[in-house]
Amino acid sequence: MSRCPFGTSRTRRFIPWASIAIPGIGWLLFGLYPSVATIGYSFTRYSGLPGTPLNYCGFCNYTTAFTALSGEVWPAIKTTLIYVAGVTILQTAVGLGLAMLLNRPGRSYTFYRALIFMPQIFSVAVVGTIFALILDPVMGPAENLWHGVFHSTSAFLGDNSLALPLVMLVNIWMFSGYSMLIYIAGLRNIPKPVYEAAALDGAGKWRVFRHVTWPLLAPATTVNVFLTAMGTLGEYALILVLTGGNFGTKTLGLYMYDSAFGGNSQLGYGSMLAILQFGLTLVIGGGLLFGLRRREIQL
Amino acid sequence: MSIRRPVAIAVVTVVAATTAAACSSSKSSGSGSSGPKETLTVAEWTNPGAVDFTKALNAQFEKAHPGVTVNFQNTSTANGAWGQLSTSLLQSKSVDVLAQFAPTQKAFPPSFTNIKPGGPAALIEAGQLVDLKDQPFMKNYDLTAQQAAVGYNGGVYGVMAAEYAGAGSIWYKKDLIAKYNMTVPTTFSEFLADCAQLKAAGKTPIFLAGKVGMQGGIWQGIENQTLMAGKQPTDSVQVSSDRANAFWQGTQNWNAQTYKDIGAKYQQVMQYIEPAASGVDQQTAPGIWAVKTDDYPFLLDGSWDSATILKANPKLNAGLFVLPGTDNAADNRVPVKPDLTWVVPTSAPHKDLAMQWLAMFSDPANYQSWLKATGSMSTEPAVSNTGTSWMDWLNQHTSDSFVQLTTPWIPQGASNDAAGPDYYKLSPIGSDSLDTILNRSASAYTKSIGK
Numbered sequence: 102m103s104r105c106p107f108g109t110s111r112t113r114r115f116i117p118w119a120s121i122a123i124p125g126i127g128w129l130l131f132g133l134y135p136s137v138a139t140i141g142y143s144f145t146r147y148s149g150l151p152g153t154p155l156n157y158c159g160f161c162n163y164t165t166a167f168t169a170l171s172g173e174v175w176p177a178i179k180t181t182l183i184y185v186a187g188v189t190i191l192q193t194a195v196g197l198g199l200a201m202l203l204n205r206p207g208r209s210y211t212f213y214r215a216l217i218f219m220p221q222i223f224s225v226a227v228v229g230t231i232f233a234l235i236l237d238p239v240m241g242p243a244e245n246l247w248h249g250v251f252h253s254t255s256a257f258l259g260d261n262s263l264a265l266p267l268v269m270l271v272n273i274w275m276f277s278g279y280s281m282l283i284y285i286a287g288l289r290n291i292p293k294p295v296y297e298a299a300a301l302d303g304a305g306k307w308r309v310f311r312h313v314t315w316p317l318l319a320p321a322t323t324v325n326v327f328l329t330a331m332g333t334l335g336e337y338a339l340i341l342v343l344t345g346g347n348f349g350t351k352t353l354g355l356y357m358y359d360s361a362f363g364g365n366s367q368l369g370y371g372s373m374l375a376i377l378q379f380g381l382t383l384v385i386g387g388g389l390l391f392g393l394r395r396r397e398i399q400l
Numbered sequence: 401m402s403i404r405r406p407v408a409i410a411v412v413t414v415v416a417a418t419t420a421a422a423c424s425s426s427k428s429s430g431s432g433s434s435g436p437k438e439t440l441t442v443a444e445w446t447n448p449g450a451v452d453f454t455k456a457l458n459a460q461f462e463k464a465h466p467g468v469t470v471n472f473q474n475t476s477t478a479n480g481a482w483g484q485l486s487t488s489l490l491q492s493k494s495v496d497v498l499a500q501f502a503p504t505q506k507a508f509p510p511s512f513t514n515i516k517p518g519g520p521a522a523l524i525e526a527g528q529l530v531d532l533k534d535q536p537f538m539k540n541y542d543l544t545a546q547q548a549a550v551g552y553n554g555g556v557y558g559v560m561a562a563e564y565a566g567a568g569s570i571w572y573k574k575d576l577i578a579k580y581n582m583t584v585p586t587t588f589s590e591f592l593a594d595c596a597q598l599k600a601a602g603k604t605p606i607f608l609a610g611k612v613g614m615q616g617g618i619w620q621g622i623e624n625q626t627l628m629a630g631k632q633p634t635d636s637v638q639v640s641s642d643r644a645n646a647f648w649q650g651t652q653n654w655n656a657q658t659y660k661d662i663g664a665k666y667q668q669v670m671q672y673i674e675p676a677a678s679g680v681d682q683q684t685a686p687g688i689w690a691v692k693t694d695d696y697p698f699l700l701d702g703s704w705d706s707a708t709i710l711k712a713n714p715k716l717n718a719g720l721f722v723l724p725g726t727d728n729a730a731d732n733r734v735p736v737k738p739d740l741t742w743v744v745p746t747s748a749p750h751k752d753l754a755m756q757w758l759a760m761f762s763d764p765a766n767y768q769s770w771l772k773a774t775g776s777m778s779t780e781p782a783v784s785n786t787g788t789s790w791m792d793w794l795n796q797h798t799s800d801s802f803v804q805l806t807t808p809w810i811p812q813g814a815s816n817d818a819a820g821p822d823y824y825k826l827s828p829i830g831s832d833s834l835d836t837i838l839n840r841s842a843s844a845y846t847k848s849i850g851k
Contacts, residue, residue: 173815259678261825341480345611
């Protein structure tokens with residue numbers, strides 16, 4: 102009988118179970134339990150404050166959300182979809198553009214790549230506060246620029262038509278470095294002979310990109326689109342800091358946070374919104390994964 | 401090598417660490433050689449004046465109670481930070497004295513509404529806060545005001561320590577106003593005429609933080625004075641309750657003529673605000689206003705921002721008055737908003753010390769300092785907030801002030817429109833007309849109560 106790396110037969114039985122049990126307990130406590138509790142709370146009118154009753158109410162929160170009573174859920178879902186679509190498309194495009202530009206050897210390129218990735222490591226609160234100050238319509242530097250170009254004033258984050266695009270732009274600024282890195286990894290995986298063959302065939306830069314680079318970047322695109330969409334679906338902190346969800350920027354995630362933990366906290370209603378958010382994530386995530394994987398296979 | 405040795409070492413390490421932790425824990429809360437040591441935890445949200453005062457009071461408390469350390473926690477109300485901190489402290493059962501916003505009677509809707517309270521009202525209803533009614537220090541306070549702010553079923557579940565001129569309160573630059581031979585306006589027409597004159601002189605009359613909806617203060621100021629016209633100040637709780645009932649029964653709604661008139665006045669005032677005000681944040685507005693001494697004669701903001709304003713520009717000769725919402729000067733009284741309320745959770749580990757801390761806070765000499773530091777109006781009848789130059793107008797008008805009216809009961813999950821006009825969408829900040837906004841609110845309210 103070969104010697105077991107875990108030692109004697111008695112401990113051999115114990116070690117694998119212990120190895121699974123430690124992360125397993127962590128998952129049960131911090132993964133499964135909160136998820137199951139959220140489902141449970143969604144059937145209550147629980148305030149979320151310690152010592153207050155659960156007030157079980159069946160499907161009352163769901164009825165509220167899906168009947169005429171709630172005028173907040175549908176606009177929040179609509180805003181979420183616009184936000185997710187806008188950020189995912191633009192961030193992926195910006196990430197690709199940056200990757201094409203900066204996928205070169207040399208220290209200066211390494212520096213630029215690090216610089217572009219840097220916003221990712223800042224806290225959302227810091228980024229939000231900095232941009233709120235930049236976009237302050239009275240004292241912020243953006244106001245001088247706007248006035249110089251358009252000879253008028255703008256409320257920026259307090260403008261019903263500008264607030265959502267601006268929040269999206271801040272999000273893209275913060276995370277496009279991440280998309281860039283994934284695309285750079287994808288670009289470095291494309292075999293050089295493919296480019297050499299294309300060059301021999303007389304393909305120009307655009308044709309090389311369209312018929313060689315872009316199709317071969319399909320796995321990187323799948324990862325980028327999927328991760329950006331999933332990350333954006335749950336976004337609420339940046340919006341909270343920048344606009345507080347006002348001026349047409351209240352996404353489902355922010356509405357959930359506000360309901361569950363806002364001034365008049367109602368964890369029961371907020372949990373129901375979290376379940377809706379989960380459903381939306383499942384549908385969008387599943388759809389994207391299905392579509393993108395299919396595209397990869399076709400390419 | 402057998403596995404037993406590392407396992408044994410790990411077990412010994414865990415036991416040793418646990419023992420060490422237990423020893424250090426008992427050191428902080430148990431008895432030591434120099435007598436019992438206890439830690440009283442006090443938490444409040446960040447208001448610069450209130451935080452400075454509380455730190456000083458804590459030092460005084462520690463001096464008077466050898467062996468007691470006060471652990472003071474505070475954070476901003478912005479972005480939900482305060483809500484998170486206070487809930488965490490309650491969950492961990494580690495806080496002794498906790499600041500809460502006064503729930504007022506609106507937070508306890510009648511059972512027929514089937515609305516469950518949230519926030520501090522939920523804690524009170526669930527018996528999670530200590531009834532302070534019979535505490536000796538409560539004799540310092542006006543019991544009626546305390547009951548209106550934090551009373552429930554005959555008990556008083558906190559000490560409402562601060563109340564502010566909220567709805568329609570306006571800071572003004574005394575020197576700038578005097579330059580145009582103006583005095584504090586007493587009627588709505590007078591206020592509009594002043595704004596028109598200032599605008600003609602090239603000034604932007606009103607500054608406000610529209611990003612967080614401060615423009616709502618204009619509406620609420622006019623609304624409070626209009627609905628309270630001809631009534632006694634003590635009637636305000638009843639007026640709020642009657643209105644809530646009328647809305648619930650369907651005999652009144654947001655598209656009534658009263659609200660159309662209020663809205664028309666609101667829009668008249670809004671002509672004079674800073675054009676980009678909707679992008680101005682509350683965190684920056686008081687400071688910007690204070691340093692720009694040659695413009696923005698008026699700032700729509702509560703009296704709670706006195707410390708911020710005076711810190712930004714200590715030389716500013718500022719005052720505060722309340723927007724006159726009607727053309728009858730006698731009806732233009734000050735609506736007062738109950739605000740910071742100290743509560744003691746039933747889970748507090750040091751209730752006796754908490755009561756002693758509150759007793760020290762309530763001492764008239766300390767309370768006087770609290771008022772000066774926070775700019776609050778007094779809730780102790782024997783103490784008044786005098787000696788502060790910016791409060792001169794307010795002090796002359798507190799005798800007939802009334803508790804700010806509360807909005808109708810709104811079921812959870814109802815659209816924001818049901819709670820009243822959406823100031824972000826109403827022109828001039830938004831693009832919707834007054835009729836559109838009021839009809840939308842009326843419809844949303846009717847739907848929210850299932851009628």
